[in-house]
Amino acid sequence: MKPAPFEYFAPESLAEALDLLRQRAGDARVLAGGQSLVPLLSFRLVKPAALVDINGLSQLSYIRRDDGRRDDGRRDVGYIAIGAGTRQRQVLASDDVSEMCPLLSEAVSYIGHPAIRNRGTVGGSIAHADPAAELPVVAAALDAEMVVHSSRGERSLKPEEFFVTFLTTAMEPDEILAEVRFPFLGPRTGASFQEVSRRHGDYALVAVAATVTLDERGHCQSARVALGGVGGTPVRARAVEQAITGSEPTEAALAEAAQLVKGEIDPATDIHASAEYRGHVASVLVRRALQSAAERARAQ
Numbered sequence: 019m020k021p022a023p024f025e026y027f028a029p030e031s032l033a034e035a036l037d038l039l040r041q042r043a044g045d046a047r048v049l050a051g052g053q054s055l056v057p058l059l060s061f062r063l064v065k066p067a068a069l070v071d072i073n074g075l076s077q078l079s080y081i082r083r084d085d086g087r088r089d090d091g092r093r094d095v096g097y098i099a100i101g102a103g104t105r106q107r108q109v110l111a112s113d114d115v116s117e118m119c120p121l122l123s124e125a126v127s128y129i130g131h132p133a134i135r136n137r138g139t140v141g142g143s144i145a146h147a148d149p150a151a152e153l154p155v156v157a158a159a160l161d162a163e164m165v166v167h168s169s170r171g172e173r174s175l176k177p178e179e180f181f182v183t184f185l186t187t188a189m190e191p192d193e194i195l196a197e198v199r200f201p202f203l204g205p206r207t208g209a210s211f212q213e214v215s216r217r218h219g220d221y222a223l224v225a226v227a228a229t230v231t232l233d234e235r236g237h238c239q240s241a242r243v244a245l246g247g248v249g250g251t252p253v254r255a256r257a258v259e260q261a262i263t264g265s266e267p268t269e270a271a272l273a274e275a276a277q278l279v280k281g282e283i284d285p286a287t288d289i290h291a292s293a294e295y296r297g298h299v300a301s302v303l304v305r306r307a308l309q310s311a312a313e314r315a316r317a318q
Contacts, residue, residue, distance in 0.1 A: 021059035025068040032077055036169045036194060038070050044191035046070050050103055050142035053134055078103030078141070078196060083114045086202075096202040097163075098122070102141020102195045107132070109140060118202045121160065121209035121227055125152040128211065131219045141195045144180075147187045150221040150247040154181060156211070157198065158252035159227035159244035165197040172196075181251040206239075207231040208314025210307040213246075214299050216290060222247050223291045224299045228307035230267060232315045238262045241308070248283035248300055255279045258304060267312040276305035 027046075029035040039046055045067040049055055058064045072078060078101040086096035098119045100109065109115055109126050116123045129135055129143070129152050143153040144164065157164070158177040165174050166189055180187050189195065203209055213225035225246040233239040241262050243255040261275035285296035 019060050019062065022062055022065040024059075024066055026071065027068060028071045028074055030074060032072075032075055032167065032194070032196070033169075035070050035072055035075065036167060036192065038068075039192040039194065040169045042068050042070075042191075046191075048072055048145075048194055051105070051138040052142075053130070053138040054142060054146040054148070072103060072194070075103060077101070079108075080104060081108065081112050081114060083118065084199075095204075097199040098202070099197055099199050100140050101197055102139060102145070104140050106135040106138045106140060106143070110135065119160070119200045120203065121211055121229060122156055122200055124209070124211040125156045125227060128152050128213055128222070128225075134219070140198055144198060145187060145189065145195045147181055147185050147251070148221065149181075149184060149249060149251050150223075150225065152211070152213070152222070152225060152246070154252045155225050155227045155244050155246035156200070158254055159229060159242050160200050161242070162201070163199040164195055165199065166193045167196040168193040177252065178254075183250040203229060204231060206233070206315050206318050208311040208316070208318070210310035210314065212303040212307045212310070214303065224248060224285075224296050224303055226300070226303040226307045228304070228311045230262075230308060230311040230315050232267075232312070236266060236316065238265055238267050238312070241311075243279070243304060243308070245279070245283060245300055245304070248285040248296055253283055255282050255304065257282055258308075262308065267308065269309065272308045272312070273305050276301045276308065279304045 047066040049069045049071045080101040082099040086094040164180045209229045213222040215222050227244050229242045231239045241259045243258050245253045257278045280297050285293045287293045
């Protein structure tokens with residue numbers, strides 16, 4: 019199939035792109051890697067009057083490490099800042115990402131195939147807001163910060179603010195996701211990403227991202243668990259997190275806590291899997307992710 023007719027714009031700066039979106043009054047879509055938008059256009063599931071192609075904006079393609087130092091000498095939590103136009107393969111090849119945010123590296127390795135990662139962008143995947151995609155799940159698990167620009171200014175959104183429902187975010191029609199900030203993992207912290215899909219490279223039936231931070235006694239000081247494919251947005255499994263915090267992350271304790279996830283998710287039945295199956299897989303993957311994260315934390 020072919021897309022419906024549209025006007026095409028290739029701005030040479032972010033300011034020009036934002037001005038175009040303001041002028042088009044909501045009838046334009048932003049084109050980045052095109053791995054999600056182009057199929058939607060081809061099937062005419064979306065019919066924008068204009069496309070604003072930001073592939074030429076080098077200012078949106080970068081990976082920057084911010085160690086969190088402030089002018090007053092105090093230190094905030096450091097983070098990896100990734101320009102929204104950065105290709106997923108660049109994230110996978112980054113030493114800074116693999117060192118300071120290994121959960122992100124592990125998740126990106128599950129995205130599609132090399133040809134997809136060569137074109138797909140970090141911002142494009144997150145802005146597309148498919149709840150079964152890997153990057154939104156990681157953003158939820160790490161409490162990442164989405165930096166959004168418009169001709170009116172800049173604002174930052176946390177995952178619970180940014181993701182609204184299926185393929186829907188809180189961004190206004192004249193806004194562009196410019197940067198995503200993924201916090202560093204701290205000391206004695208392990209992370210793990212797990213997913214099940216019908217075939218390698220498919221969207222996940224269920225995906226889980228987890229981190230576990232241990233105290234000096236080897237007990238769980240804090241944990242984060244997020245799931246994809248089990249609702250309209252990535253889901254934080256807060257009951258699971260609370261259940262293991264303060265206790266020793268033994269195999270039995272983690273298995274018991276993982277069962278709580280079934281009360282926090284609302285998976286759908288479709289042609290790929292039943293809601294019951296997704297619920298079972300979710301508890302299994304949560305257990306595996308927590309065990310792997312705890313083992314990696316102990317190894318530090």
